[in-house]
Amino acid sequence: MGYTRLPIPASMVLPMCFCGDPCKMEKSDEEETYRRRYWMCGNWAFDPPVQAVIRGVPEPLPLCDFEEWIDTEVKPEDRAFLEGCKEFDREMKRRIALRKKEEEERKAKIEERARIAALNKVEREIKLA
Template identity: 35%
Template sequence: MTFCRMFKKDEVGFAPEQLPPPGAKRPMCWCGDECCFQISDDWDSYGQRYWMCRNYSYSPEKPKPMPKGRKGKAKIPVKEPEVPPPICDFVEWIDKEMSEFDKRLIKSWREHQEEREERQRQRAIKEKAERERREELELRELASLNREKEERAEDR
């Protein structure tokens, strides 16, 4: 059985939760290709197992033409890129819900992310206030220097 991506391997072999259910038949996609087994890493469905088409893509990548021939020639013939397979969005979920452990894990991640974002907001506010304070001090210093110059000019 082939997989679309690498899975963690423990001392005994693949962890059972990282494999398709025993006896599960690999479904065929609408486009005629066999599906591959995946585990979701999206926060809304984290850890859920599913089948997806090998041709599944979020955005198609256009293949770049590859030049062939020698570099010294004035005209470099370009090899035509191979046509990519059709894009398919077939997904069949094996697990219908996230496990309680994964739900708690995602909740913890979200809390940490919110705390981190709040610290970043507070840091940005402090840095802005400090920058404004420094600018104000510089302006005051320039104003006092200008006053001193004017006073010296009047004294002459």
Template identity: 45%
Template sequence: MTRNTFDPLPLPSGVLPMCFCGDPCKVAKSDTEDTYKQRYWMCSNFTFEPTLRQRRINKMTPPPLCDLEQWIDTEIKFEYKEEMQEILRWEAEKKETMEKRRREEAVENEHKEEEEMRRVVANREEREKKLERARRANALRKGKWPRCTQ
């Protein structure tokens, strides 16, 4: 059975705490590194934390009535620690791969630029040779001979 992210989490046994605003609290799970998958009580009026993009385009929900946060789990389970270490290792590998790719692309772009500059210089030299040849041909056609032949 797959869990939907919007399904409510199972409630711990005991009394359901009330928030400062008078509404019952709900259970949420943390996704930060320090408190990975630890459960905590939070105000049911606090729907979500808007992302940076949502803040930028002004698609924010109204601010929560209160910011009650009371931890249920005090320790991270061993399997969650391992899972977090895997995630961090994957992120480090991904970052390393991206850096390596950026370096390779920079070197490749540099080689392309050097090759383009060589090509431009070669074209310019070829054009200068052709222009010089055309100037000589025009001079010969007008009857002006180079000084060395006069």
């Protein structure tokens, strides 16, 4: 799960969350909501407010589950980019599997040649004896 903190444009009104603190704007990296912007509480444990860090609060503040989407759907260009990333990932996995198979076949050929050479050596020793 990944999130990217965004600067808040001057034209946007900053909402307050359930706990009374100002929200922060984030951008989702989740597949279903890729690059959609949303408001969320500033008191999330994985990204504590600057004041909590400065004060050295040892435990996370109580969490507020406020979340409100700004963008209602994923933009077509963002969906196309995500699909391109998934296609690239599938292609890389296919290539890695192909290289692994080729490497296994190469190793099997080397082992077969070594086995045949050992057998030939034994046969020569038997003939010489």
